[in-house]
Amino acid sequence: MAHLHQPPPPPPPPRYDLYAQPPYFPQENFVYSTIPTAGARDPNGGINTLFVSGLPDDVKAREIHNLFRRRPGFEFCQLKYTGRGNQVVAFATFVNHQSAMAALHSLNGVKFDPQTGSCLHIELARSNSRRKNKPGSGPYIVIDKRTKSSNDAHETSSDDGDSDDQSRANNPDSGDKDDSVVEKSSEVVADADKAAAPESEQIEKSVDGTQACSTLFIANLGPLCTEDELKQALSQYPGFNSLKLRARGGMPVAFADFEGVEQASEAMNALQGSSLQSSDRGGMHIEYARSKMRKP
């Protein structure tokens, strides 16, 4: 008997809901090799790095690491701020092609952020990542192409610039001819930022179809929830204006109005899933309201 296959790995502990059954994505264009020795001929057989998109813009390298670290054969990962909008992508490298495929199948399409409903989109990378885990550079590898570094962007960054070809996997608009992409001259240290560069304001829409709004819709409140209780929880976040509590058929829902979308988002992110004292049904579920609250 030839041992040409290995037993499937045991399921990981259900720590996150990331381990829920992912929807099946039939549009994976890689080809499984039917010949055991055709690894060299299979163009994808040598790829052991995954390309991950669909990440929220505030994703941390730690999250990516935690996402893949338990997967069999995982070696290392890197997070890349592409510099295009707020888009962030990641690369995860495994010991071989099979283990990369196993991780791909188990995580592709999985909901990554319950707030926004964003789902992971994982495909094979165009090329394998090369290990850049230098000693002293920290456990996470972060490539930051953003010109704007906020306070929370203090992670180990390595801008050697040898993984630029990978970034093109998610750049459909890079209509250049060949590999004449020269991003290596990214030694910019935030010298001359664009004076007047109005970012194209795009309507922030989640996968669920919910649109950002400065009024929040709050559900999954306990039947004994009071307006004061909820108001106290909300008023500790800047920009909170007013609250309306309504009961429909017994289960109350609430609308909380904020000065702006950003402040509403901050409060939603902070309070999402948290429970009030009166709650008996788990944490609050907060979404953007479908329409802004009228002026009181």
Added chain:
DNA sequence: AGCACA
């Protein structure tokens, strides 16, 4: 899963 007030 549940979204009002004008």
